[in-house]
Amino acid sequence: MRAVLALALKDLLLLRRDRAGAFFTLVFPVAFAVLFGLIFSGTTGTPTGVRVLVVDEDGSAASAAFMERLTRNESLRIEVIGDAQVGAGAVRRGQRAAMLVLPAGFGESVSSPTRLFGGGGGDEGLVRGVVDPGQRFTTGLLQGAVTAALFETVSGAMGEAEGVRRAAADGRAMVASAEPGTINLPMRLALRGVFDQLDVMASEMEAAHARGDGGDAPSGDGTGAGPGSGFGNGLGVRFEEVAVARSGPRSSFDLTIPQGNAWGLMACVIGFGMSLVTERTRGTMTRLLVAPVSSSQVLAGKAVACFATACFVQTVLILVGVAFFGVRVGSVGLLAAGFVAASFAFTGIMMTLSAVGRTEGGSEGFGRAVLLVLALFGGGGVPLAFMPEWMRQVAGVSPFKWAILAVENAVWRGASAAEAVVPLVALAGFGVAGFVLGVWLFRRSLRR
Amino acid sequence: MRGAVWWGLGRYAERVLTLRDVHKSYGSTVAVDGLSLHIEAGEVFGLLGPNGAGKSTTIGMAVGLLRPDRGSVELAGLGSPTKASVRRHLGACPQQIALYEQFSGEENLLFLGKLHGLDRATRKRRAAELLERVGLTARARDRVSAYSGGMQRRLNIAAALVHDPQLVLLDEPTAGVDPHSRHALFELVRALKSEGRTVVYTTHYMEEAQRLCDRVGVIDQGRVLALGTVDELIAAHGGQSVVTVLRDGPGGGAEEGEPERIETDDPMREIARVAAEPGAREVRLERPDLEGVFLHLTGRSLRD
Numbered sequence: 001m002r003a004v005l006a007l008a009l010k011d012l013l014l015l016r017r018d019r020a021g022a023f024f025t026l027v028f029p030v031a032f033a034v035l036f037g038l039i040f041s042g043t044t045g046t047p048t049g050v051r052v053l054v055v056d057e058d059g060s061a062a063s064a065a066f067m068e069r070l071t072r073n074e075s076l077r078i079e080v081i082g083d084a085q086v087g088a089g090a091v092r093r094g095q096r097a098a099m100l101v102l103p104a105g106f107g108e109s110v111s112s113p114t115r116l117f118g119g120g121g122g123d124e125g126l127v128r129g130v131v132d133p134g135q136r137f138t139t140g141l142l143q144g145a146v147t148a149a150l151f152e153t154v155s156g157a158m159g160e161a162e163g164v165r166r167a168a169a170d171g172r173a174m175v176a177s178a179e180p181g182t183i184n185l186p187m188r189l190a191l192r193g194v195f196d197q198l199d200v201m202a203s204e205m206e207a208a209h210a211r212g213d214g215g216d217a218p219s220g221d222g223t224g225a226g227p228g229s230g231f232g233n234g235l236g237v238r239f240e241e242v243a244v245a246r247s248g249p250r251s252s253f254d255l256t257i258p259q260g261n262a263w264g265l266m267a268c269v270i271g272f273g274m275s276l277v278t279e280r281t282r283g284t285m286t287r288l289l290v291a292p293v294s295s296s297q298v299l300a301g302k303a304v305a306c307f308a309t310a311c312f313v314q315t316v317l318i319l320v321g322v323a324f325f326g327v328r329v330g331s332v333g334l335l336a337a338g339f340v341a342a343s344f345a346f347t348g349i350m351m352t353l354s355a356v357g358r359t360e361g362g363s364e365g366f367g368r369a370v371l372l373v374l375a376l377f378g379g380g381g382v383p384l385a386f387m388p389e390w391m392r393q394v395a396g397v398s399p400f401k402w403a404i405l406a407v408e409n410a411v412w413r414g415a416s417a418a419e420a421v422v423p424l425v426a427l428a429g430f431g432v433a434g435f436v437l438g439v440w441l442f443r444r445s446l447r448r
Numbered sequence: 449m450r451g452a453v454w455w456g457l458g459r460y461a462e463r464v465l466t467l468r469d470v471h472k473s474y475g476s477t478v479a480v481d482g483l484s485l486h487i488e489a490g491e492v493f494g495l496l497g498p499n500g501a502g503k504s505t506t507i508g509m510a511v512g513l514l515r516p517d518r519g520s521v522e523l524a525g526l527g528s529p530t531k532a533s534v535r536r537h538l539g540a541c542p543q544q545i546a547l548y549e550q551f552s553g554e555e556n557l558l559f560l561g562k563l564h565g566l567d568r569a570t571r572k573r574r575a576a577e578l579l580e581r582v583g584l585t586a587r588a589r590d591r592v593s594a595y596s597g598g599m600q601r602r603l604n605i606a607a608a609l610v611h612d613p614q615l616v617l618l619d620e621p622t623a624g625v626d627p628h629s630r631h632a633l634f635e636l637v638r639a640l641k642s643e644g645r646t647v648v649y650t651t652h653y654m655e656e657a658q659r660l661c662d663r664v665g666v667i668d669q670g671r672v673l674a675l676g677t678v679d680e681l682i683a684a685h686g687g688q689s690v691v692t693v694l695r696d697g698p699g700g701g702a703e704e705g706e707p708e709r710i711e712t713d714d715p716m717r718e719i720a721r722v723a724a725e726p727g728a729r730e731v732r733l734e735r736p737d738l739e740g741v742f743l744h745l746t747g748r749s750l751r752d
Contacts, residue, residue, distance in 0.1 A: 006562040010548070017550040286609065288510045291563045292536040422628035 003293045007301020025267040032077030033260025037253040051077045053087040060107025060368040070148040103126040257321035258407035262400045264313035264381040265346040272306035276354035277363045310343035341427035348434020358368030374398040398443035402426040475491030479505040481670035494661030495650040502670035503650040511540040539613035543620040549593040564611035578606040598629025615655035617648040654738035673745045685744045686736025694730040
C-alpha cells in the first residue's frame, strides 16, 4: 500500500507541476460552469432581478400603467402572461420567483376612494400575489415594489382635478347612503373633512395648472394615502405561498455545475490516461517496473491519483456553485455517493483509455474524440432536457449522462431513493468494465 | 540491505545471475535465440553487440521486465526477477533516460527510494550521496528538464543505485553522451566494481567493453557467439598482431617507400628483430581487438 500511495502522490505532484494539465483539470471546468451559467441565466446583461410573472385580468389603462410602473423597478424582471394557472405552475416548479394577478376591477378600485378605502378590494386585495415560500426575501421585495407602483397608480388616477372632485363626491354619497349606525358621528365628521380637503386640493390643482406649473399628483399629505399609511402596510396586495415542487433547476447554475463536473472528469481521464502512456513512451514505466512493485501496484497508484483528483474537482465545483451561484444541495449524502460513483467510473475509463493507445498523440486523439462525443451525447454541452427524444434515449450509453444525473439528483431533482440509485449503479458498471478491460489491456501490452 | 543481499547472493554461489537457454520473440522476429550465460559475483560483465543484436531484450529478461518464451532466468538464491521481491536486489538502468523531467534530480531519487521501501532518513542520505557521486549536488534542486544530456545520463545511473543494490545492470549507459560525461560514467563503473558490486554492461562500443569489462559476451542475432575475458577472446578470435615497418631503402620484400606488413603471434619478438635490421625508419604495431573478434565471428563490423 505504501508503494501505491507513493505512486499516487508522485502523479498528483506531477499534475501540480503540469500547468496545462492542472488548468484543464481544475480551472477549465469551473470556468465552463460559471461562463455558461451566466450566459444561460442572462445575468451577463440586462434586465436583471427577480423574475416575476404578471397576469392582467383587468385590461384597463390603470392596470397597464401599474405594470409599466412595475417594469421600471430594476429589482424585478417582469414577464406578462395571460393565464394565472400557468403562472402559478411556473412558480410552483421554481421556474419563476412570483406571480402577480391584477383582477378584473383593478382600474376602478384604484380610481375610487370608496372601493380603495372602503374595502373595495375586499379580502382579495387590489393585487393578488403567488410566491415561492423558499424565497421569502422575494415577498418583501415584491410587496414594496407593488405598493410603490400602486401608490403611483392611485395618485395618477386621482391626478386630475376632475377625478379628485369625483372621488370627493363619491365619498359624500357613500357616507350619505350608509345605513344608520354603520358610521358614527366622529367618523362622519372626519370623512366630511377629508372630502372637503379633496375639493380644496382639486381647486389648487386647477389654479396650478392655470399658472403652468404642472398640476401633478397631490402629495400624500393631501390624501392620507401615502406609502406610510394604508398602502405602505401592504393593504393593496395579498400574497399567497405555493408549495414548490423541486422538479426543475432553480437557476442555470443547477445545470452548468453538473456539466462542469463532467468536463472536469473528462480532463482527469485524459490527463491521467496520458500520463500512463507517457510513462511508457518516456521510459519511466520501465523504471517503475524494475522496482520492487508489481504492474498492478503501478496501475493502482495511477487509479488512486485519478480517483482523488476527480473527487477533488467535483467538490471544488459544487463548493463554488454553493458559495457564489446559489446552488443548494438537496442531499449531501447523495451528492457524495454521486461523486464517488462518477470518480470510480471515470477512473475505470481512464484505465482503458491509457491502455488502448501506444503513443501519446494516438491515445490523446482517440481519447478526446471518444470522450467528446460521449460528453455531448450525455448532456455535457446541451442539457439533456433540450435534446430530441432519440438523443435522450441514446444518452444512456454515455457515462457523462449518469454522472450529471447523479449530481442533479442530489442538487435539485429531489429524486427518490430508487431513482437516485439508477445513475449510481450505471456509473459503478462503467467503472468495473473500465477497470477490467484496462487492466487486461495493460498487462497484455506489458507481455508484448 | 546491502549486507543482506550480499550474503543472500554469496551464500548460494559465485554466479549472481544465470540465464539458461532463454528465447524471446516478438511476433515472427526472434530477438533472443537460446542464449545462455552466467554473471559472476564482483565482475564487470560486458554484453557486446551491434544494435538489434538482442542486448536490451536480454537485459529486459534479466531484470524481470520481460518473461522469456522459453528458458529461465535466476538471480542466485532468490529466484526469477519477475517477482517483485527479487527485483529489490538488483538495480537497472534502462537505455532510455527514465526520469521524471518535472521533478528535480533530488526528487527523482527520493521518489525511487520510497518506491524501494527506504525510510525517510535513508532516502535523504542516499540521494545526497548519489548526487555527490555523479557530480550533481549543485544542481540537485533543479528540474531534470533543465539538465544537459550528460547530466541526465549520470542521474539515470544514480537512480538505479538508490537502494544500494549488489547487482547493477546498465543498458548502453553512454549512448549519446559527451566525452566528459562518458569518462565520468567509466569512473563510476570502476568505483562500483571496487566496492565489490557486480555490473552487467551492454554496449556496442568495443572500446568501452575493452576498457571496463572483466569478461565479455559477444552477442549477435540473439545468440552468444563468444564468451571470455578480453584477452581470451582476442587470443581465440582476434587473429594475429600486425607489425608495419617503413624502411629508408628496399628490404623485407617490399618496394622502396612502401610499408611492410608482418602478421605475427609474437609481435614483441618481431619488433625486436626488425629494429635490429638496418634501414628501419618507423615501426607500428596493430594489436587485434574486439572489433576484430566480432569481424572474425560474424564477417561484419560492430557498427554495421
